[in-house]
Amino acid sequence: MSRCPRFVAIAALLTATACASPPATPPASPAPPTPAHPILVTLVVDQLAAWIASDRFDLLPSDGGFARLRREGTTVRAMRYEHAVTDTAPGHSALYTGVVPAVSGIFANEVLAEGGRSASVLEDPATRLVAEGGVIDRPGSSLARLKVETLADELRAEHPDATIIALSIKDRGALFAAGRHPTAAVWLDVKSNRFVTSTAFAKTLPPWAAATLALRHAEASTWDLLDRSWVTSHSATPDDEAGEGDIPGYGTVFPHHLGAAQRPELAFRTSPFADDVLLAMGLAALDAEHAGEHETLLALSLSANDYISHTFGPDSWEAWDELLRLDRSLATFFTGLDSRFGTNGYAVLLTADHGSNAMPEVGRHAFCDAPAPDAWKRACAPAHRVMPDDLARTLVAAARDALGPGDWVAGVSDPYVYLTPAARTLDAARRATLNDALKKTTLATPGVAAFYDTHALPVPCPPFADESVDALVCRSVLPGAADFYVVLRPGSFFDPSIVVGKGTSHGSPYLYDRTVPLLARAPGRIAAGARVEEATFDTFAATAASMLGITQLVLLHPRVIPVGHSR
Numbered sequence: 343m344s345r346c347p348r349f350v351a352i353a354a355l356l357t358a359t360a361c362a363s364p365p366a367t368p369p370a371s372p373a374p375p376t377p378a379h380p381i382l383v384t385l386v387v388d389q390l391a392a393w394i395a396s397d398r399f400d401l402l403p404s405d406g407g408f409a410r411l412r413r414e415g416t417t418v419r420a421m422r423y424e425h426a427v428t429d430t431a432p433g434h435s436a437l438y439t440g441v442v443p444a445v446s447g448i449f450a451n452e453v454l455a456e457g458g459r460s461a462s463v464l465e466d467p468a469t470r471l472v473a474e475g476g477v478i479d480r481p482g483s484s485l486a487r488l489k490v491e492t493l494a495d496e497l498r499a500e501h502p503d504a505t506i507i508a509l510s511i512k513d514r515g516a517l518f519a520a521g522r523h524p525t526a527a528v529w530l531d532v533k534s535n536r537f538v539t540s541t542a543f544a545k546t547l548p549p550w551a552a553a554t555l556a557l558r559h560a561e562a563s564t565w566d567l568l569d570r571s572w573v574t575s576h577s578a579t580p581d582d583e584a585g586e587g588d589i590p591g592y593g594t595v596f597p598h599h600l601g602a603a604q605r606p607e608l609a610f611r612t613s614p615f616a617d618d619v620l621l622a623m624g625l626a627a628l629d630a631e632h633a634g635e636h637e638t639l640l641a642l643s644l645s646a647n648d649y650i651s652h653t654f655g656p657d658s659w660e661a662w663d664e665l666l667r668l669d670r671s672l673a674t675f676f677t678g679l680d681s682r683f684g685t686n687g688y689a690v691l692l693t694a695d696h697g698s699n700a701m702p703e704v705g706r707h708a709f710c711d712a713p714a715p716d717a718w719k720r721a722c723a724p725a726h727r728v729m730p731d732d733l734a735r736t737l738v739a740a741a742r743d744a745l746g747p748g749d750w751v752a753g754v755s756d757p758y759v760y761l762t763p764a765a766r767t768l769d770a771a772r773r774a775t776l777n778d779a780l781k782k783t784t785l786a787t788p789g790v791a792a793f794y795d796t797h798a799l800p801v802p803c804p805p806f807a808d809e810s811v812d813a814l815v816c817r818s819v820l821p822g823a824a825d826f827y828v829v830l831r832p833g834s835f836f837d838p839s840i841v842v843g844k845g846t847s848h849g850s851p852y853l854y855d856r857t858v859p860l861l862a863r864a865p866g867r868i869a870a871g872a873r874v875e876e877a878t879f880d881t882f883a884a885t886a887a888s889m890l891g892i893t894q895l896v897l898l899h900p901r902v903i904p905v906g907h908s909r
């Protein structure tokens with residue numbers, strides 16, 4: 343049993359000493375001068391579940407990036423999200439605002455748009471994408487739907503000359519960290535296969551963000567195993583495990599030739615090289631934007647782990663190799679930070695936006711036969727891929743059966759079902775008939791556990807002490823934004839449609855999707871080698887604010903920071 347506390351408040355994390363063990367690595371010599379202003383690097387490893395960290399971090403080499411962070415900082419074993427919709431946009435927004443989706447307004451990755459299509463929750467028709475060479479005539483992304491201020495917004499308000507850089511392979515990885523007035527917010531637009539920003543933030547793309555050569559080099563590369571014996575000794579599955587997705591031309595077994603893929607950009611983001619390009623871009627941005635001369639936030643959301651798990655599953659050889667390669671790349675990245683700022687001159691927070699779920703095809707897991715119940719509530723019963731389009735078709739038909747001809751169901755953008763305006767204006771009796779029919783039909787779908795009428799959720803939602811599915815769903819839903827919320831059974835998931843019908847996904851209210859690790863390193867401020875069992879997600883924003891010397895970010899209840907509040 344650990345001597346560490348089971349719960350850590352931010353004050354405790356900053357001063358944790360009870361679990362402190364080995365001293366930090368000695369500083370490199372000669373050390374660059376310590377920057378006069380705080381420098382914080384935040385790393386969000388997309389889909390890095392607490393159960394993966396717990397099972398696998400000890401297996402990584404002692405000279406890797408994860409071991410260094412654990413040695414030099416405090417490790418929170420399980421940081422819990424307090425919402426059910428464990429997806430990328432809700433997760434990143436929760437991290438960088440300290441509030442749940444029902445409050446932030448970021449209640450899903452995607453919303454149902456005109457014509458029944460799903461559109462990014464960040465898509466903003468009032469903006470345009472900006473690439474190297476100028477504006478692309480396609481809608482850009484913005485934080486228009488975000489209802490609260492972010493960590494970066496507060497940093498900008500208190501330190502107008504702060505350097506704020508946020509980078510990712512996807513917009514929802516970059517924007518919540520960037521806030522509304524970043525120095526730069528850059529992500530890979532996979533449709534144009536270029537790094538971009540949005541007119542919401544800038545009229546031009548910073549020169550360091552073009553990264554075209556690095557991108558092309560990576561897309562011409564071959565991804566082979568870094569250490570075959572390490573991967574094969576730890577992975578419980580074969581390289582060609584059933585259920586792995588084949589991005590056309592990329593294949594399901596090593597080596598993966600990125601250039602052989604019909605769309606090399608899809609292969610690129612599904613390879614460790616996506617992390618490497620982003621980490622290199624981060625260092626280039628720090629140099630170009632005079633980091634350290636002012637308060638500095640460099641926020642990187644590393645998406646490769648997510649795309650690799652969605653495609654091949656978290657137990658695949660690909661996922662194991664990604665972790666090992668990321669570990670090595672992080673070590674190199676930290677050495678780059680050492681050389682710029684000295685080992686004591688910067689702070690690092692590393693976490694994830696949500697957890698991960700095994701592929702249904704992978705056989706019985708060892709934890710299913712362990713004497714104690716699984717701490718992460720991973721599923722052992724058969725699981726299902728629920729196809730959103732199939733569910734939508736079924737519900738459209740069920741609504742017509744119940745009410746007669748008419749368009750009643752607008753569509754499904756998981757985990758939500760949307761009604762049409764006609765359905766929303768039905769009289770109470772017919773609306774009840776419709777609701778009953780949709781509920782009955784949804785609950786009859788294999789893999790479905792519960793069906794919530796979002797208009798009937800309690801106001802306000804229960805406090806964080808309540809982690810029932812009811813409470814987690816309540817804290818996910820922006821009132822009025824959608825009509826029904828569908829919760830799936832443990833192990834089941836909405837098909838991510840990256841490779842249709844293959845791979846895996848997240849998004850459930852269960853602990854395997856809802857807990858992530860938090861590694862916090864700030865020499866002299868956060869205990870080295872300490873371990874803490876658990877924390878809630880707002881520990882991330884609170885710690886980041888403290889590292890940056892932000893005084894206005896209110897992180898005790900009530901947590902809402904209305905946009906435009908007076909200072």
Ligand SMILES: [Zn+2]
Pocket residue numbers: 388389429430431433648695696
């Ligand atoms: Zn994610």
